[in-house]
Amino acid sequence: MAIPKIIHQIWSDKNRPLPYMFQQLAETWKNCHPNWEYYFWDDNKMNSFIHKYYPEYTERYNSLPFDIQRWDTIRYLILYEIGGVYVDLDYECLENIEPLLYGTCCFPKEPIEHNINSKYQGFRFSNSLIAVEPKHPFTKEAIYQILIKKYQTNYKDKFKEVLSTTGAWMLMDLYLSMKDKSNIHLIDAKYLSPYTGDEIRRLADGEQSEELEKKLQSAYAIHYFTGTWMIE
Numbered sequence: 001m002a003i004p005k006i007i008h009q010i011w012s013d014k015n016r017p018l019p020y021m022f023q024q025l026a027e028t029w030k031n032c033h034p035n036w037e038y039y040f041w042d043d044n045k046m047n048s049f050i051h052k053y054y055p056e057y058t059e060r061y062n063s064l065p066f067d068i069q070r071w072d073t074i075r076y077l078i079l080y081e082i083g084g085v086y087v088d089l090d091y092e093c094l095e096n097i098e099p100l101l102y103g104t105c106c107f108p109k110e111p112i113e114h115n116i117n118s119k120y121q122g123f124r125f126s127n128s129l130i131a132v133e134p135k136h137p138f139t140k141e142a143i144y145q146i147l148i149k150k151y152q153t154n155y156k157d158k159f160k161e162v163l164s165t166t167g168a169w170m171l172m173d174l175y176l177s178m179k180d181k182s183n184i185h186l187i188d189a190k191y192l193s194p195y196t197g198d199e200i201r202r203l204a205d206g207e208q209s210e211e212l213e214k215k216l217q218s219a220y221a222i223h224y225f226t227g228t229w230m231i232e
Contacts, residue, residue: 001133003101006084007033010041010071022089025224032093039084046074053081057147064166066158069146072127072166076142083134090226091129097220100192102185105138106131107171108192110223120172125186126193127168128223138184141174194219 007029011018030038041049050058054077064070075086085097100106107125132139146166163169175184194215195203203212216222 001083001104001135003085003104003106003131003133004083005033005036005098006039006082007036008039008041008075008078008082008084008086009089010046010074010078010086011089012043012046012067012071014043018089025089025092028093029087029091032096033098037084039078039082041074041078046070049074049078049081053077054147060147064146066162068162069166072162073143073146075127075130076139076146079130079132080135080139080143083132083136085131086129087221088128088223090224092222092224093220094216094222095220097131097192100187100220101131104133104183105136106185106187108187108223109189110193111189111196120169123172125168125172125175126223127171129192129221136183138174138178142171145170145174190215190218192219192221193223195222197225200224 009026009029011022026040050061054061061070061073064073079086085101087093107127108129110124110126112124160169164173175181178184195212199212199215
């Protein structure tokens with residue numbers, strides 16, 4: 001089995017429609033992958049998916065405290081059933097990413113900007129882009145942690161609570177606990193996340209420099225770290 005040539009993106013429109021900027025960024029993925037399928041998941045499609053494939057977990061899914069926890073969870077469920085490449089809508093594609101996809105499960109490393117959690121010092125990957133074959137055991141374990149084991153933490157703020165229950169910290173905990181990591185490929189940050197959040201802000205302020213331009217030389221995509229989930 002291999003990673004299917006499908007791009008998945010999700011957006012809940014219950015609070016607001018998909019912003020024009022994200023519509024434009026979504027087009028870059030379609031343009032760079034003309035022979036791939038593209039699935040856009042809105043609220044109706046996500047809810048229908050849960051009812052069809054995971055009706056036994058509907059109550060748990062709907063009871064998660066924050067919407068972003070549902071959007072994290074649904075990406076794992078979709079990828080477990082269908083496979084392909086999930087990508088956040090604040091990502092711009094520059095080149096077809098197929099050459100970066102090794103093996104059966106891939107995550108992008110992120111540049112280390114500052115030490116948010118000492119447990120992951122010098123090591124960080126993201127769930128903003130996930131490429132995986134259907135029925136992969138790592139995706140299965142992530143779903144188990146959320147919907148069955150009901151992974152819990154003692155964090156009091158939304159940012160850390162989300163990261164540690166359904167987001168990247170939860171995935172990194174799973175990865176670090178694995179004895180055999182051979183079926184998980186971590187893609188170097190220079191390819192899919194060349195800029196830190198601070199550098200993205202500098203670009204947004206109009207800065208032009210050889211330092212920033214050089215970071216695009218190897219890039220297949222740019223993650224803009226908009227963090228819209230923190231304010232919704």
